[in-house]
Amino acid sequence: MSKKELKTNAMRILDRAGVPYTYQTYECGEFTDGIHVADQLGLPHEQVYKTLVTVGKTGAHYVFVIPIAEEIDFKKAARAVGEKSVELLHLKDLTKVTGYVRGGCTSIGMKKQFPTVIQEDAEELDYIYISGGKLGMQLRLSPQDLQRVTGASFGDVTAKEEA
Numbered sequence: 001m002s003k004k005e006l007k008t009n010a011m012r013i014l015d016r017a018g019v020p021y022t023y024q025t026y027e028c029g030e031f032t033d034g035i036h037v038a039d040q041l042g043l044p045h046e047q048v049y050k051t052l053v054t055v056g057k058t059g060a061h062y063v064f065v066i067p068i069a070e071e072i073d074f075k076k077a078a079r080a081v082g083e084k085s086v087e088l089l090h091l092k093d094l095t096k097v098t099g100y101v102r103g104g105c106t107s108i109g110m111k112k113q114f115p116t117v118i119q120e121d122a123e124e125l126d127y128i129y130i131s132g133g134k135l136g137m138q139l140r141l142s143p144q145d146l147q148r149v150t151g152a153s154f155g156d157v158t159a160k161e162e163a
Contacts, residue, residue: 008133009099010108014141017149021141028136032103034068038129041138045069048129048138049122051105053098053114056083061097063107063116065130065146066158070119073159080117080155106131106139107150116152118143123154 006025007015014021026040038048045068052064052072062081064072078086095101098110107116107130122128122143130146132139146152 006137008109008137010106010131010133010139013109014139014145014149017145019141019145019149021139021145023132023140024138026136026138028103030103030135037138038068043129043138046121047125047127049119051107051131053089053094053105054086055089056081056086058083061089061112061114062086063110063114063150063152064119064157065107065116065122065152066119067121070158072157076155076159077117077157080153080157081115100131100133101135104131104134104137106133107146107152109133113151116150117155117157118147118152119158120154120156121158122146 024041034048034050038045048068049065050068054062056062064077066072074086091102098105125143127140127142129138129140
């Protein structure tokens with residue numbers, strides 16, 4: 001397989017924007033959760049992020065990029081995007097809305113650019129890993145570059161354990 005065949009839409013967008021990134025591929029026939037992917041690739045869990053697509057009370061779609069081991073806090077997420085409430089997009093609608101499949105969904109290059117929020121903890125990291133836009137591919141890039149290319153904001157949208 002040539003390098004050209006490996007390019008995903010997300011990678012082409014990063015290339016056009018002049019964003020430096022690297023990628024890793026892994027064997028994956030179907031959806032695998034992020035923790036399993038991180039373990040398979042030997043990546044630190046706190047640097048691997050998942051992309052969640054939600055729908056607000058108004059019917060608008062929003063994208064949240066959060067660490068794989070954390071859960072979204074729907075109240076915080078709704079506040080971050082100015083909605084009364086948000087809920088996860090039904091899986092059956094994911095490809096129709098984003099152009100991506102479960103496990104290969106990334107905030108870069110969806111059918112439409114939806115408002116995107118990256119969990120604020122990412123700002124402290126030099127780089128994070130996100131889906132490359134297809135099953136079996138992870139991209140490594142700086143959170144600031146992800147923010148720039150998606151027009152995202154940083155915000156606190158995950159559920160925190162109370163001490």
